[in-house]
Amino acid sequence: IFVGKKIKRSKWNLPPNPPQYPIIGNLHQVGGLPHTDCCTRPKLVGSRLISRGFKDIGFTQYTLIISLCNLLAKKLPESSVEQSPVDLSKTLFCLTTSILFRVAFGESFHESKIIDQEKIDELVFEGETALASFAFSDFFPIAGVGWLFDLLSGQRKRLNDVYLKLDVLFQHMIDDHLSPQRSKDHYDIIDLMLKVIHKQGKDDSLRFTVDHIKGVLANIFLAGIDTGAITMIWTMTELARNMEVMKKFQEEICDRLGNSKERITEEDIGKFPHLYLVIKETFRLHPTVPLLLPRETMAHIKVQGYDIPPKRRILVNAWAIGRDPKLWINPEEFNPDRFIDSPVGYKGQDFGLLPFGSGRRICPGMAMGMATVELVLLNLLYFFDWKLPDGMTDRDIDIEEAGTLTVVKKVPLKLVPVLHSLVTPNSSFRK
């Protein structure tokens, strides 16, 4: 087998790779934070289950963010009065979940009886881990060997458990949308997909089913919630480590919005060039999905003279590209000004900065993701100054990473909000 493999290999000019062991190849190097050490998506056991047999699609919709920012605004003034630190990691996660539930699923996350609000981040994490995880059956599909290993190692049970938890949640949402008591004043993606099912003819070649709806819900739930929260957490982390950058940005906001605005709305988005510099610099150092989503070659391709055979898994290390000294001066330094007069954007046209991926499989939720991030950061920085908890200096802020598909700040970010002295006392944020 090995000789055969060697002969077959010599046909191709394969890219260089780390040393491999027989049989397991490079499997022993997979794990930890792989990003630190063309295509279709590869069909793995975990992703097959969570996407309900790949019946998912990329989708996005955007509205109703404003009312949810008010929710954030209720919590922070309390901590501001008490001068106590806020767990921004938890708060921002909760906020993006609320936005997504309202926008995409027509559900109020805070009023929902079926969702354990304290554990929603765990569920997203478990779902993402299932999507990203390797099962033995992926590598040893023959004669049930992999299946047996998955059974013994508990991987099969782990995958099934998370599948069932998500299934209960999605079924509840669908039932809720089918209920005759449901208010007709909100029309969302679930209504739209139910309508498609209802209207399709018996002879339609592509039959849309409830499984397709659940596949799409899984997409939105797993891809749409923590990505925005993680981007905001890293941005606030870097701003807290670089207070002079935060001040400069706050001055820009106040210059443009004045100091008596009661609410930041959708109309205020897109007016702050400095905010884009800050977000782009955060994306460069902390891409939320550091290896993007895995791709699989559908045919033999050539990349820079190297052969990539068909059906090969391809990971693009956006994290390493963002820190490549050949592309960036002082790559480890957080310096948003590097993007002044730079044509490098975040929308996938520049391969040096790929926070949303690129090409056909680029993130379909980019517009919604950016709008959410922008609006929340504007609110955080217009209405509040931010201090480090007593006894802490910027050097004490930990930037260790954790995660699988998405990479979050391992230690939650805790900062003290101080209601901005320039904001009028009548602001709705104080009520």
Ligand code: HEM
């Ligand atoms: C700041 C927020 C976000 C970031 C940084 C982000 C990042 C990404 C990245 C890097 C990918 C992989 C692209 C590739 O492999 O080329 C992706 C895919 C995807 N994202 Fe996002 N995303 C964000 C927000 C959202 C939102 C709000 C939604 C939905 C409501 C969403 C839905 C998706 C879906 C469905 C895919 C898979 C697309 C496919 O396989 O074709 N994302 N995202």
